[in-house]
Amino acid sequence: xxxxxxxxxxxxxxxxxxxxxxxxxxxxxxxxxxxxxxxxxxxxxxxxxxxxxxxxxxxxxxxxxxxxxxxxxxxxxxxxxxxxxxxxxxxxxxxxxxxxxxxxxxxxxxxxxxxxxxxxxxxxxxxxxxxxxxxxxxxxxxxxxxxxxxxxxxxxxxxxxxxxxxxxxxxxxxxxxxxxxxxxxxxxxxxxxxxxxxxxxxxxxxxxxxxxxxxxxxxxxxxxxxxxxxxxxxxxxxxxxxxxxxxxxxxxxxxxxxxxxxxxxxxxxxxxxxxxxxx
Numbered sequence: 001x002x003x004x005x006x007x008x009x010x011x012x013x014x015x016x017x018x019x020x021x022x023x024x025x026x027x028x029x030x031x032x033x034x035x036x037x038x039x040x041x042x043x044x045x046x047x048x049x050x051x052x053x054x055x056x057x058x059x060x061x062x063x064x065x066x067x068x069x070x071x072x073x074x075x076x077x078x079x080x081x082x083x084x085x086x087x088x089x090x091x092x093x094x095x096x097x098x099x100x101x102x103x104x105x106x107x108x109x110x111x112x113x114x115x116x117x118x119x120x121x122x123x124x125x126x127x128x129x130x131x132x133x134x135x136x137x138x139x140x141x142x143x144x145x146x147x148x149x150x151x152x153x154x155x156x157x158x159x160x161x162x163x164x165x166x167x168x169x170x171x172x173x174x175x176x177x178x179x180x181x182x183x184x185x186x187x188x189x190x191x192x193x194x195x196x197x198x199x200x201x202x203x204x205x206x207x208x209x210x211x212x213x214x215x216x217x218x219x220x221x222x223x224x225x226x227x228x229x230x231x232x233x234x235x236x237x238x239x240x241x242x243x244x245x246x247x248x249x250x251x252x253x254x255x256x257x258x259x260x261x262x263x264x265x266x267x268x269x270x271x272x273x274x275x276x277x278x279x
Contacts, residue, residue, distance in 0.1 A: 006223050007051040007201055013219035013256075014208045021215060021259045028204050033070040037210040038203065042067045048237045049209060049220045051202040052077055065092045071113060073203055078119050078195040083188025091117050103178050104170065106130050118185035120192035121147075127182055132164030132175075146186030214243050214259045222256035 015026050041047065043066045045059035053062065058080050067073055072095065079088050094100060094115020102108045102116065110126050111118060118124055124146070125139035134142065142161065145153040158179055165175035208216040217238050224230035235245050252260055 005051070005201065007205060010049075010216075010219045010223045011201075011204055011208065013222060014212065014216045017215040017218055017259055018208075018212050021261060022212070026208075028207075031204065031207050033203065035207060035210070038207045039067055039069070041206050041210045042073065046209075047206065049216070049234065050206045052080075052198050053202050053206070055080075061088055061092070065095055068095075070199065070203060074192070074196050074199040075114055075119050077198045077202065078190035078192070079117075081188070081190065084119065084185070084190065087117050087119075087185075091115055091119070103174065103181060104131065107178075118182055118189065120195065121186065121189040122192045124182050124186040124189055127178070128161060128164075131168060131170065131178060132161045133168055134161075134164060143186060143189075146183060147189070149187060213241050214261070217241070217243060218257040218259050225256065 011028060015028060018024050018026060041050075042053070042062050045063040047053035047059055047062065053059070053076070058076070061076065061080065065072060065076065067076070075091060076088075079085060079091060090098075091114065094117065098115070100112070100116040102111065107127065110123055110130065114120075114123070118127070121143050125134075125136075125143055128134040128139045128142050129136070138160070142157045145157045158176075161179050162172060162175040165178065166172060170178075205216070208219075217234065221231060221234050221238075224234060238245055246260070252258075
């Protein structure tokens with residue numbers, strides 16, 4: 001898919017504002033994916049304006065999960081949607097040390113990174129290949145059958161999966177149990193490649209918000225300047241962040257929201273002594 005997202009414009013606008021106000025040039029494609037300030041922002045659920053992570057429910061789960069790496073961000077994109085949402089508590093429990101058990105040793109390398117939860121369609125397809133000997137094409141057919149819940153095709157795929165597992169040394173009862181385990185995940189599963197792309201855009205917006213809060217909020221406000229409901233939410237967020245919102249000024253304002261800083265413009269957190277003002 002080629003997606004036209006306003007968040008890409010927000011990122012571009014924020015980078016331009018940062019260059020104009022701080023003289024700092026940012027290559028957004030080279031930011032570290034283990035940045036502490038960015039991950040801390042996710043841990044606090046301070047994600048207003050962060051792509052895919054703004055909802056109240058998502059913020060609550062982020063606070064419970066306390067993401068420690070980019071992999072967790074990808075998983076939350078895939079999990080926070082109707083269906084897989086019910087597995088979020090299990091994923092969070094695994095993140096915080098719940099002991100994981102697997103129906104078969106071959107499932108461990110496939111599911112270990114997601115704490116025993118089959119988060120992605122690719123995992124379901126890999127399970128069918130590793131345990132039932134499916135080809136890549138057959139694994140994709142299984143994914144489609146489960147996703148579309150076509151009874152006849154699903155029954156056919158179940159029989160094929162079970163027989164494949166038996167050929168690989170599993171007993172019938174265990175094979176059926178594994179199929180039952182993956183079936184609900186496959187029905188709602190999200191593909192990892194898509195989740196990773198969304199997570200990257202979310203992470204980039206979070207990085208800018210964490211390191212350049214006033215500049216990011218100015219870009220966000222400019223993007224939503226014709227939406228009064230969003231503007232109210234974002235102005236409130238600015239106040240929570242210690243960023244002062246100023247009225248239009250004929251001497252300092254531009255056509256859109258911009259940033260005026262007092263004191264040093266070094267890359268620091270905003271404090272009461274060093275307040276950024278968004279006009």
